[in-house]
Structure formats: C-alpha cells, structure tokens
Amino acid sequence: MATIGDVAKAAGVSRSTVSYALSGKRTISSETRERIESAIDLLGFTPNAGARALATSQTMVIGLLVQFFRDEFSPAMLQYVLPISDAAREAGYDILMVTEDDGPKALRRITDSDMVDGVVLLNVAHEDERVPPLRAARQPGALVGLPKDTEGLDVFDLDFGEAARMLVDHLHGLGHREIILISPHEHVITRGGAYAWRFRDAALERAARYGLRIYPYDGETQQPAISESLDSILDQRPTATAMIVHNDAMIAGLPPVLNARGVRVPDDLSVVGIFSEDFGRLFSLPYTAIETSPDKLGRAAVQALVQRMQDPDSAGAPVVRFIAPELTDRGSTR
Amino acid sequence: MATIGDVAKAAGVSRSTVSYALSGKRTISSETRERIESAIDLLGFTPNAGARALATSQTMVIGLLVQFFRDEFSPAMLQYVLPISDAAREAGYDILMVTEDDGPKALRRITDSDMVDGVVLLNVAHEDERVPPLRAARQPGALVGLPKDTEGLDVFDLDFGEAARMLVDHLHGLGHREIILISPHEHVITRGGAYAWRFRDAALERAARYGLRIYPYDGETQQPAISESLDSILDQRPTATAMIVHNDAMIAGLPPVLNARGVRVPDDLSVVGIFSEDFGRLFSLPYTAIETSPDKLGRAAVQALVQRMQDPDSAGAPVVRFIAPELTDRGSTR
DNA sequence: CTGAAAGCGCTTACAG
DNA sequence: CTGAAAGCGCTTACAG
Numbered sequence: 001m002a003t004i005g006d007v008a009k010a011a012g013v014s015r016s017t018v019s020y021a022l023s024g025k026r027t028i029s030s031e032t033r034e035r036i037e038s039a040i041d042l043l044g045f046t047p048n049a050g051a052r053a054l055a056t057s058q059t060m061v062i063g064l065l066v067q068f069f070r071d072e073f074s075p076a077m078l079q080y081v082l083p084i085s086d087a088a089r090e091a092g093y094d095i096l097m098v099t100e101d102d103g104p105k106a107l108r109r110i111t112d113s114d115m116v117d118g119v120v121l122l123n124v125a126h127e128d129e130r131v132p133p134l135r136a137a138r139q140p141g142a143l144v145g146l147p148k149d150t151e152g153l154d155v156f157d158l159d160f161g162e163a164a165r166m167l168v169d170h171l172h173g174l175g176h177r178e179i180i181l182i183s184p185h186e187h188v189i190t191r192g193g194a195y196a197w198r199f200r201d202a203a204l205e206r207a208a209r210y211g212l213r214i215y216p217y218d219g220e221t222q223q224p225a226i227s228e229s230l231d232s233i234l235d236q237r238p239t240a241t242a243m244i245v246h247n248d249a250m251i252a253g254l255p256p257v258l259n260a261r262g263v264r265v266p267d268d269l270s271v272v273g274i275f276s277e278d279f280g281r282l283f284s285l286p287y288t289a290i291e292t293s294p295d296k297l298g299r300a301a302v303q304a305l306v307q308r309m310q311d312p313d314s315a316g317a318p319v320v321r322f323i324a325p326e327l328t329d330r331g332s333t334r
Numbered sequence: 335m336a337t338i339g340d341v342a343k344a345a346g347v348s349r350s351t352v353s354y355a356l357s358g359k360r361t362i363s364s365e366t367r368e369r370i371e372s373a374i375d376l377l378g379f380t381p382n383a384g385a386r387a388l389a390t391s392q393t394m395v396i397g398l399l400v401q402f403f404r405d406e407f408s409p410a411m412l413q414y415v416l417p418i419s420d421a422a423r424e425a426g427y428d429i430l431m432v433t434e435d436d437g438p439k440a441l442r443r444i445t446d447s448d449m450v451d452g453v454v455l456l457n458v459a460h461e462d463e464r465v466p467p468l469r470a471a472r473q474p475g476a477l478v479g480l481p482k483d484t485e486g487l488d489v490f491d492l493d494f495g496e497a498a499r500m501l502v503d504h505l506h507g508l509g510h511r512e513i514i515l516i517s518p519h520e521h522v523i524t525r526g527g528a529y530a531w532r533f534r535d536a537a538l539e540r541a542a543r544y545g546l547r548i549y550p551y552d553g554e555t556q557q558p559a560i561s562e563s564l565d566s567i568l569d570q571r572p573t574a575t576a577m578i579v580h581n582d583a584m585i586a587g588l589p590p591v592l593n594a595r596g597v598r599v600p601d602d603l604s605v606v607g608i609f610s611e612d613f614g615r616l617f618s619l620p621y622t623a624i625e626t627s628p629d630k631l632g633r634a635a636v637q638a639l640v641q642r643m644q645d646p647d648s649a650g651a652p653v654v655r656f657i658a659p660e661l662t663d664r665g666s667t668r
Numbered sequence: 669c670t671g672a673a674a675g676c677g678c679t680t681a682c683a684g
Numbered sequence: 685c686t687g688a689a690a691g692c693g694c695t696t697a698c699a700g
Contacts, residue, residue: 001449001472003693014671019695029669051693054676059384061430068416075409075616082402085433094449096395096521097431099419113378114335115428138335192393223618253618256590282409284557284587337677353679361691363685385677388692 002043010039062093063116065125087302092197103287111137118309126192140308150320154304156297160195161202161323163290165310167272168206176242178213186218199246212288218245226253242270250281270333287332341423344373391537397450401457417629421636437464445471452643460526474642476635484654486640490631493656494529495536497624501606502540510576512547520552533580553581560587576604586617604667621666624659
C-alpha cells in the first residue's frame with residue numbers, strides 16, 4: 001500500500017506538505033496541491049487509520065455497547081443501533097459494536113487500549129455495572145437509559161413517568177374507571193430496568209389520584225406464555241374497560257388473543273401502549289400509543305458524545321435529558 | 335495513560351522485554367516477569383491498540399457490512415449480526431459495524447485505511463456492488479449470501495434450491511396436488527436477492543416433475559398490504575390444499591388472516607415456511623419450516639475469515655459452502 | 669509557501 | 685535471558 005512518503009516522492013514534496021494538503025491546516029500553492037492530488041490519485045493513497053490515530057490520539061471510532069438478554073424482546077434493539085450508527089457516520093465516526101456478555105470487561109478493553117474516542121451504552125440498567133468503568137475511562141460516554149447514578153455522564157431517556165401519566169389521563173378523560181396495566185417481565189425489574197417501575201409507579205399514582213381502579217400485572221416474553229397470560233388477565237378482570245400495555249412482547253401478542261375472544265377494540269376494550277412507530281408497523285399494531293422515539297434518543301446520545309469528544313471543555317456539565325413523550329392516536333380508545 | 339516505556343522503567347527492564355513478556359514470544363526469567371507484571375498492575379497498563387496495529391499490521395478488527403432496505407423485514411438481520419459478533423470475539427476480534435447506504439464507498443474506506451483485517455458482507459445480492467471493491471481490497475472477505483461471481487471470496491449460504499425441493503417433496507408425499515407459493519417481495523428480486531428465485535425456481539421445477547399445480551405469488555412487506563394480499567390469494571385459490579411461504583413478513587402476518595377466515599391448520603390448509611427458529615419463536619409461528627440457521631452461516635463466515643486473516647497461505651482456495659437445510663416439523667401439514 | 673525532524677506507542681530483527 | 689535500535693505511517697511544532 002502506498003504511504004504518505006510514496007505520495008511525497010511522486011509529487012516531489014515533503015511528507016509534511018502532503019499531510020497539510022490532506023488536512024488543509026495550512027495553505028498550499030495550487031501548483032503543489034495539484035501535483036499532490038494527482039500523485040494521490042495515481043497511487044490510490046488512503047491514510048493509514050492506525051498511524052493517524054497514533055499521531056493524533058483520535059481514532060474517529062465510537063464504541064457501542066449493546067446488551068442482549070435472552071428473556072427480552074430483541075427486535076427493538078435494532079431501532080436504537082441504526083440511528084446511532086447513522087448519526088456517528090454523519091459526524092465522521094465509525095462504530096465499534098460490542099455485544100459481549102461481560103460488558104464491564106469489554107468496556108475496559110476498548111477504552112484502556114484506546115480503540116475508541118467515546119462510548120455509547122445501550123439498554124442501561126438502574127445499577128448498571130458498565131457505568132463505573134465508563135466513568136473511570138478517559139473517554140467520554142453517553143447513555144441511552146437512566147441509571148441510578150448519572151454523575152459525569154450524558155444520559156438520554158424517555159420520560160416514562162410522564163408517558164404513564166399521559167396514558168392514564170387519556171383513559172380517565174374518556175371515562176374509564178377500571179384499567180388493566182401490563183408491565184415488562186419481572187426479570188426486567190430484577191435486572192434493574194428502571195423504566196419498568198418508573199412507568200408503573202407513575203401510572204399507579206396518577207390512577208390513585210383520580211380514584212381509578214388499576215390492575216397491575218407483569219408480562220411474559222415468550223409464547224405460549226404470552227397468550228395464556230393475556231387470556232388469564234382478561235378472565236380475571238371482566239369489568240375492566242381499558243388496558244395499558246408497557247411490554248413489547250405482550251402487545252405484539254395481543255391482537256390474536258383479542259380476536260379469538262371476540263373482543264373488539266375500542267368497542268369492548270380500549271387499548272393503549274408504549275412502543276415505537278417502527279415497532280408498531282412491524283407487528284401491525286392498531287393501538288394508540290406513546291411513541292418511544294429510539295431514533296431521537298440514539299441521535300441525541302451521539303450528538304452529545306461527539307460534542308464532548310471534539311471539544312471537551314466547551315461541552316459543559318453533563319446533562320440528563322428526558323425526551324418528551326408524544327401520543328400517537330390510532331383510534332383504539334373511546 | 336501508562337505506556338510500555340513507563341512499565342519498563344518501573345520494572346527496571348527494557349521496553350522490548352516488556353513487549354516480549356506480554357506476547358510470550360521469548361522466554362523471560364520468572365523474576366523479571368514478576369517485576370513486569372506487578373509494574374503492569376501498578377500502572378494499570380493496557381497496550382495501545384493503534385500503536386500495536388501500526389507495528390504489527392494487524393488491527394484485530396473485522397468489518398461487518400450490514401445493508402438495510404426499507405422494504406425488507408428488519409428483525410431478521412440481528413440474527414446474523416449477533417452470532418458474527420460472538421464468533422469474532424471468541425477469535426479475538428472486534429467488530430466494526432458499517433451501515434452506510436453507500437456500501438462500496440464504506441468498504442473502500444475501511445479497507446484502504448486499514449481499519450480492519452477482514453470483512454464480512456451480509457445480505458449479499460446477485461450483482462452486489464460491494465463485491466468488486468472487496469475483491470480488490472488487500473484484506474480477505476467472507477460473504478453471507480450468494481453473488482453471481484464468487485471468485486476469490488469465501489461464500490456461505492443456505493441451499494435454497496434444496497430447501498424448496500424438500501418442502502415440495504414433503505407436501506407431495508402427503509398427497510397435496512395444488513400448492514400456493516409465496517415468494518419475497520418483488521423488490522427483492524429487482525435488487526438481486528438471488529435466494530428469491532433460487533427457491534422459487536427449484537420449487538416450480540420440482541412441482542412440475544411431480545405434475546403438481548403450483549400457484550406462485552410475490553409477497554408484500556408491510557401491513558395492511560400483507561393481510562390484504564393473503565386474503566386475495568386465498569380467495570383466488572380455494573382449491574389449493576397447501577401453502578409454501580418464503581417470506582418473513584408474509585408468514586408473520588399469516589396466523590391472524592387464517593384465523594379470521596376460519597381456516598384451520600393443518601385440517602383445512604397445510605402450511606410450510608422457511609425461517610429461523612428464533613424468528614418463529616418471536617412471531618409464535620406454528621408452522622413446519624426449513625430452518626435458515628443464521629447463526630451457523632454467520633459463524634462459518636467468521637471462521638473462514640479468521641483462518642484466512644491469520645494464515646492466508648494455508649487457508650487454501652476460496653470456498654462456496656451451502657448449508658444443508660433441515661426441516662423442523664411443527665405439525666402444520668398433513 | 670515549504671521542509672527536516674521529532675514524536676505518537678508499539679514490535680521485532682539484530683546483537684550479545 | 686536481555687537490551688539498544690530501527691521501523692510501522694502518520695502529524696505537527698520548529699525553522700526558514
């Protein structure tokens with residue numbers, strides 16, 4: 001492969017001149033610039049990324065730590081990964097995607113060896129073991145998901161409390177008095193998925209204020225447990241007129257169950273959920289829902305990270321930003 | 335950050351000795367080894383990846399080129415990405431995941447700049463624009479999916495022809511004489527997704543040999559077109575007793591349609607498909623199907639690539655390997 | 669407007 | 685068993 005030295009030789013200039021022509025960091029006479037450019041074309045020169053990284057202390061790579069749980073519904077993850085990858089590329093960064101089970105170890109590996117300029121953590125838990133090593137790393141980090149201790153990190157998440165209140169308000173406004181509430185699988189809570197209880201607690205509190213009856217249930221993640229669980233819940237609560245589902249797997253499995261029972265939406269039951277537009281389209285979900293905006297969250301995380309990587313001083317104090325929930329009315333309530 | 339020089343100083347040895355202690359490429363007296371190790375622990379030293387890459391010409395990174403199409407069903411992609419990432423890590427490699435729209439350009443960028451030691455291409459088309467630049471790159475490449483010209487590349491794919499024949503044989507053996515065949519969306523064919531016609535053509539040919547009636551249709555990718563299309567097909571072919579579905583989106587949308595029409599499987603209609611176990615579980619598909627084994631394919635691609643990256647000479651001639659299809663009987667035929 | 673040189677942090681022949 | 689030195693391919697002060 002051609003090096004910067006080959007280009008310099010072919011163009012009859014020094015290596016530094018080629019480097020400056022590449023970076024534009026000093027003025028080059030148009031004559032030499034042209035000689036350099038044709039030499040580059042001729043030799044098909046592309047700067048070696050490792051050498052550049054060594055010289056500049058910048059890799060132009062962002063580490064993306066993805067976490068998969070067997071008992072979690074997977075298709076949702078891609079909705080975060082893609083926008084993050086796109087946003088990174090737009091800012092000139094590539095993505096090193098790490099899916100190792102041992103997140104803290106993987107994180108230390110890529111930060112200590114300076115493989116990346118910054119890190120995005122996905123699917124962050126309340127007491128996420130990746131957070132302390134990220135905080136200790138010399139690279140900045142941005143999180144998608146709210147941990148207990150956010151100090152020193154940029155954090156982005158949906159406002160799950162507000163989302164729950166909006167849904168309860170919506171149903172209350174329509175006159176519903178008895179509401180089924182389906183939460184994520186209890187493993188999500190055990191694992192510290194704070195969004196689970198942030199949503200549920202807010203819903204319960206709001207319902208209590210209105211004097212509504214609310215029937216909380218944990219959800220399942222796999223068939224046939226999903227359908228069985230839905231059937232059992234509906235059997236137990238024949239007087240409920242509305243249902244709030246905060247569980248991707250459960251709401252994806254809901255249509256056939258309602259269909260089989262002859263329950264019409266919204267005539268017999270009002271149903272609301274919280275999922276992304278893409279997810280709803282994927283599973284053809286006809287339900288009014290809070291949009292979870294994975295693309296907004298991912299992009300916001302990358303933006304903040306890029307800012308901090310490129311100009312650590314001007315980036316200011318770390319932020320915790322909640323995306324405001326928006327209700328998409330699909331006509332499944334009344 | 336501590337460098338190898340700091341460690342050397344702290345341990346009272348030369349930098350080369352530290353390096354050799356790290357790599358184990360020459361014998362070190364246990365005494366010096368211990369001094370070095372405690373110095374490493376003390377300073378928290380991790381070798382700089384960029385410097386190492388520069389010195390060794392090895393990045394220990396694999397480029398993974400993912401391609402997303404808006405009219406394609408996305409959840410399937412993750413099933414390939416994850417096993418590839420896992421297999422790479424087991425072999426000591428990290429994954430640089432590239433999702434850019436301009437695949438050829440992205441490919442040149444990461445190979446020309448030596449960011450990666452090798453490349454895996456996912457979702458390969460018949461005349462895939464990424465293949466020529468990959469062939470031109472100095473790094474080896476492995477493909478998941480069969481292109482027209484496989485020269486110089488390791489290629490892994492399911493044997494879609496054999497898969498189609500197995501399904502036709504299966505239905506023929508049960509006495510079916512009229513079969514509906516649902517293919518991927520026609521865009522998949524336009525785009526050069528060879529698996530579409532490899533499967534379809536083999537099915538048609540096999541059916542012709544048996545003298546079976548086969549009714550071929552293209553599928554849709556989005557609701558409500560999916561349901562409408564299924565309904566229309568079933569309306570058109572009331573005499574068909576079996577259905578072969580080679581389309582993730584269509585088969586995921588099939589259960590509610592059959593349910594609504596009161597069609598019982600397998601009593602009224604035998605249904606077979608071709609999808610992965612994970613996919614089937616995700617959508618609770620109760621259909622006998624050919625297992626597409628994305629994990630096997632991904633892992634095989636990584637293995638071949640690692641072999642070629644680590645020992646280009648002994649790796650031998652490039653291979654085109656078809657994974658043998660396996661039928662998973664879920665009792666949806668008779 | 670341009671060049672010679674030092675330096676980024678490693679590895680690995682060469683030497684002893 | 686260990687060290688001094690060259691080299692990987694860049695960037696960037698320093699100098700003119």
